[in-house]
Amino acid sequence: MKNILEWIERSAAECPDKPVFADENGEISYQDFLNCVQTVGSAVAGYPLRKCPVLVLLPRGIRALTAMFGIVYSGNYYIILDSEMPVPRMKMIAERLCADTVITDGKLIGRAEELSLKRVILLDEALKQEKNQTLLHQIRNEMTDADPVYTLFTSGSTGTPKGVVITHRNILSYIDWFVKEFEIGRDTVFGNQTPLYFSMSVTDVYGTLCSGATLHLIPRSFFTFPVKLIQFLNDRQINAIYWVPSALCLLANWKIFDYAKPLYLRKIMFAGEVMPVPQLNYWMVNIPDASYANLFGPTETTDICTFYRVGKQFEEGQTLPIGHACDNCNVMVIKEDGTAAAAGEEGELYARGPFISPGYINDPEKTAEAFVQNPLQSAYPERVYRTGDLVKVGDDGELCYLTRKDFQIKRMGYRIELGEIEAAASAVKGVYSCAAVYDRIGEKILLFYSGEKLEDAEIIHMLSVHIPQYMLPEQIIHIDSMPVNRNGKTDRTALLNIYQGGKQ
Amino acid sequence: MEQLIGILNSLKPGVDFANEKNLVEDKILDSLTMVILAGRISDEFGVKVTPLDITPENFRSCADIMAMIERLKNK
Numbered sequence: 001m002k003n004i005l006e007w008i009e010r011s012a013a014e015c016p017d018k019p020v021f022a023d024e025n026g027e028i029s030y031q032d033f034l035n036c037v038q039t040v041g042s043a044v045a046g047y048p049l050r051k052c053p054v055l056v057l058l059p060r061g062i063r064a065l066t067a068m069f070g071i072v073y074s075g076n077y078y079i080i081l082d083s084e085m086p087v088p089r090m091k092m093i094a095e096r097l098c099a100d101t102v103i104t105d106g107k108l109i110g111r112a113e114e115l116s117l118k119r120v121i122l123l124d125e126a127l128k129q130e131k132n133q134t135l136l137h138q139i140r141n142e143m144t145d146a147d148p149v150y151t152l153f154t155s156g157s158t159g160t161p162k163g164v165v166i167t168h169r170n171i172l173s174y175i176d177w178f179v180k181e182f183e184i185g186r187d188t189v190f191g192n193q194t195p196l197y198f199s200m201s202v203t204d205v206y207g208t209l210c211s212g213a214t215l216h217l218i219p220r221s222f223f224t225f226p227v228k229l230i231q232f233l234n235d236r237q238i239n240a241i242y243w244v245p246s247a248l249c250l251l252a253n254w255k256i257f258d259y260a261k262p263l264y265l266r267k268i269m270f271a272g273e274v275m276p277v278p279q280l281n282y283w284m285v286n287i288p289d290a291s292y293a294n295l296f297g298p299t300e301t302t303d304i305c306t307f308y309r310v311g312k313q314f315e316e317g318q319t320l321p322i323g324h325a326c327d328n329c330n331v332m333v334i335k336e337d338g339t340a341a342a343a344g345e346e347g348e349l350y351a352r353g354p355f356i357s358p359g360y361i362n363d364p365e366k367t368a369e370a371f372v373q374n375p376l377q378s379a380y381p382e383r384v385y386r387t388g389d390l391v392k393v394g395d396d397g398e399l400c401y402l403t404r405k406d407f408q409i410k411r412m413g414y415r416i417e418l419g420e421i422e423a424a425a426s427a428v429k430g431v432y433s434c435a436a437v438y439d440r441i442g443e444k445i446l447l448f449y450s451g452e453k454l455e456d457a458e459i460i461h462m463l464s465v466h467i468p469q470y471m472l473p474e475q476i477i478h479i480d481s482m483p484v485n486r487n488g489k490t491d492r493t494a495l496l497n498i499y500q501g502g503k504q
Numbered sequence: 505m506e507q508l509i510g511i512l513n514s515l516k517p518g519v520d521f522a523n524e525k526n527l528v529e530d531k532i533l534d535s536l537t538m539v540i541l542a543g544r545i546s547d548e549f550g551v552k553v554t555p556l557d558i559t560p561e562n563f564r565s566c567a568d569i570m571a572m573i574e575r576l577k578n579k
Contacts, residue, residue: 221528221531221560223535224528224533224534224535224538224558225538225558225559225560226555226558227555227556227558227559228559247535250535250539253539254539254555254558255555256555259554259555259556260555456517456518457517457518457519458518460517460518461518469534476517
């Protein structure tokens with residue numbers, strides 16, 4: 001196999017009438033989906049675009065998925081935009097990509113036009129076009145498994161997002177491991193929680209296509225209403241979920257299983273942040289027949305590089321291991337001096353093998369920093385990825401996650417670099433200096449600023465112009481002057497002390 | 505009502521809760537805020553808010569939330 005589209009074609013041949021995707025509004029069979037994506041592919045291929053980035057500005061749902069795979073058929077690669085993302089951030093992404101085309105619908109066309117790109121394609125118009133099999137065939141002949149399928153943006157420390165390029169080979173290798181390890185098959189019914197612009201969705205979307213399974217996109221609002229969520233899982237007979245720990249914790253914190261229970265769940269997987277033991281135990285006690293797995297990895301390894309099957313309950317205060325490398329992926333723990341860490345020694349996690357992205361789009365500098373020659377061998381060129389995560393191998397031989405090397409934090413599975421919040425806050429009129437600090441104890445993003453004293457609401461409003469909601473600070477603190485350390489840098493420890501002192 | 509608006513303001517600064525009628529559809533009350541909100545209501549109004557009470561109908565506006573609190577008080 002060399003192309004992810006072969007999965008759609010194979011499943012459409014083997015189980016044409018089976019639903020592949022379902023959202024709040026309806027469902028679509030493999031055969032109909034194949035027809036739609038080939039039609040959209042033909043329409044997009046009608047433009048002089050090949051191996052180009054094409055933006056998708058559509059709400060999470062079957063239509064967004066149709067646009068995504070239509071773009072792949074057209075010989076281009078897709079980028080999903082969060083439709084709630086502020087326009088300046090979308091523009092930043094479009095500029096970084098040098099994109100000139102966006103696919104959208106009648107509702108979002110206004111926002112799409114604000115991007116001032118050369119081409120705005122309406123999905124409904126594209127779906128009305130004739131399929132051109134000759135053209136699609138010709139495009140496919142020129143494709144290789146090293147071609148990109150999509151680019152996914154993560155938040156960058158300088159305030160500029162980084163676009164991770166992912167190829168057919170990356171996805172084919174990664175999904176091959178995933179479906180074998182977790183025995184994903186035609187009887188699997190996924191309940192998708194993560195947005196399509198987040199790397200975790202790659203796993204359940206492509207896992208579905210590859211195995212002829214069905215994926216239900218759970219509307220985000222259902223997570224606010226826990227009983228409705230459980231009813232949805234039961235109505236759709238969902239038996240596999242791959243969610244961020246926050247979503248699992250949410251249900252545990254509600255003590256939801258006293259009121260409603262999922263009847264079909266057998267596979268429970270999670271990734272994106274640390275899963276707390278008490279909440280995991282709550283799940284394991286209440287749904288004892290399910291298997292549980294902790295997956296770990298960055299967008300740069302397609303989604304995951306290590307995993308741990310949770311075969312027993314852990315004690316509170318213990319941390320779940322991140323386990324060991326996936327099949328066809330390999331990880332190394334490297335010390336500051338570039339040598340391999342021994343068991344129990346702390347080091348940075350490096351990953352190598354076919355899950356590794358070729359690099360960041362239009363960013364040779366960042367690519368060269370993160371994708372480096374394997375420090376453990378110099379005989380031949382071999383690019384490996386530095387995750388920036390500090391880990392060690394524990395007594396049980398399993399890898400344990402310690403912390404991020406830099407200030408980057410994770411929340412609800414989203415990667416947030418505080419620099420990006422600061423970049424937005426600096427833009428607020430009246431703010432002289434600012435610093436975003438993460439209070440690890442209270443798990444809060446704090447924004448300190450000096451300058452004119454402003455209303456919190458005003459600052460939040462101004463920040464929302466630049467950064468998505470999940471990045472907004474929980475607390476805004478005005479200070480007379482910014483404390484600095486001896487290097488003249490903002491003293492973040494002093495800021496945390498101000499905050500913690502003020503609380504007492 | 506003022507007490508409730510106080511709680512809401514502390515959870516989500518910058519929203520005009522007294523006049524907002526679509527807390528759910530406008531995505532002001534997200535999943536995390538809802539957990540904290542239910543806890544604070546339980547603590548500060550002396551009622552027991554369970555997942556069964558967490559429905560879109562009960563949380564559209566401040567008035568809806570107050571009505572739910574009154575119902576729970578009389579339980």
